[in-house]
Amino acid sequence: MNKISAQMVKELRDKTGAGMMNCKRALESCNGNFDDAVTQLRQKGLMIANKKNSRSTKEGLIESYIHPGSRLGVLIEINCETDFVARRVEFKELAKNLAMQIAASPSVKFITKADIPESIIEEEKRIELGKTDLDSKSQEMKLKIIEGRVEKRLSELTLMDQNFIRDSSISIKELIQNNIALLGENIKLSRFERFTLGEIQ
Template identity: 60%
Template sequence: MPIQISAQYVKELRLKTGAGMMDCKKALQEAEGDIEKAMESLRQKGLASASKKASRRTAEGVIESYIHAGSKIGVMVEINCETDFVARRLEFQELARNVAMQIAACPNVEYVEKDNIPQAVIDKEKQIEAGKDDLANKPEAIRQQIVEGRIGKRLNELSLVNQAFIRNSDITIQDLINEKIALMGENIKIRRFARFVLGEGFERQVNNFAEEVGDMLKS
């Protein structure tokens, strides 16, 4: 017999994951009330759901914009789904807004995902890493291992979906998208984005936009 789960626990899990009420209740029952295990279960189901829907066509969606406080940085991002009905849902629009803010907070991000990074960029990064002084006296096999590790980290830094979500650092942007796929039952893709920084290309004082966005979220 399933254990009884309080409505407060269900609400708390829903706020943390964005999953539906019944999905949250079932996950908590299966995890015997352990909210961390329930969260992990929902994420795994979200990943499975995302995998099944990955090939489905996404022709609807929204273009979201975000202007940082002080109007010194702006972001536009296109996020696609399968139907206009889902595109109009508050959860989808909230996702788009969060992704736009994430882009503003991550100045190193240049691509939606690692598969979008050109091979020429990867080769250049490998060349830079392989030429660093701290590797000069290491055996070739160790050098290659270190370079590959550093390249993997660097590619993650360039990829939007690999970033830790600014509102919940326990999950990545891809985890967040997977949760929304599980919640709304449609394939969801970030198609493209653009970031505009006031005075970009001119010599100017560099502000830490990631910290500023973080401070805004705390207020």
């Protein structure tokens, strides 16, 4: 077995947000293979997040981010289960990262795809159906391509589907799941608002 150094454990923790002992165990079980350990921890984080997903989140905090120049700002409400976790530095860092992500993602209007109104989905379909670049395709192929384009557009509108700006190898959904695994509580982003100077909401 490859020797697992403290530096390897620290790098894995920085990458995944998992606890030190979990990182050490993952590296040991993967014989020191960093990428395999990352995959294992993310899968574990997903399982933990799924188990905790139905638990009530009545605590949390309001976080803000003001972009340099003070022409763009974001307010978010992020919730957890207990006041103890709401005061944790990791939870506060997650909140700040989410607010910064929203500021950097002007196309994002919704938290999840489930939040997108049916009228917007139908409008995107109508736009794609009106394009003529697929006229030579069969009807079946045309509908399949349109479905893929609409799904891509909905992902652009959705925060959870964005790549994390500070680590593009994970999505915002995975970032939150990693923190659920780390902090041991369900975490939900409830709402956000982006403010641009001179724009009326």
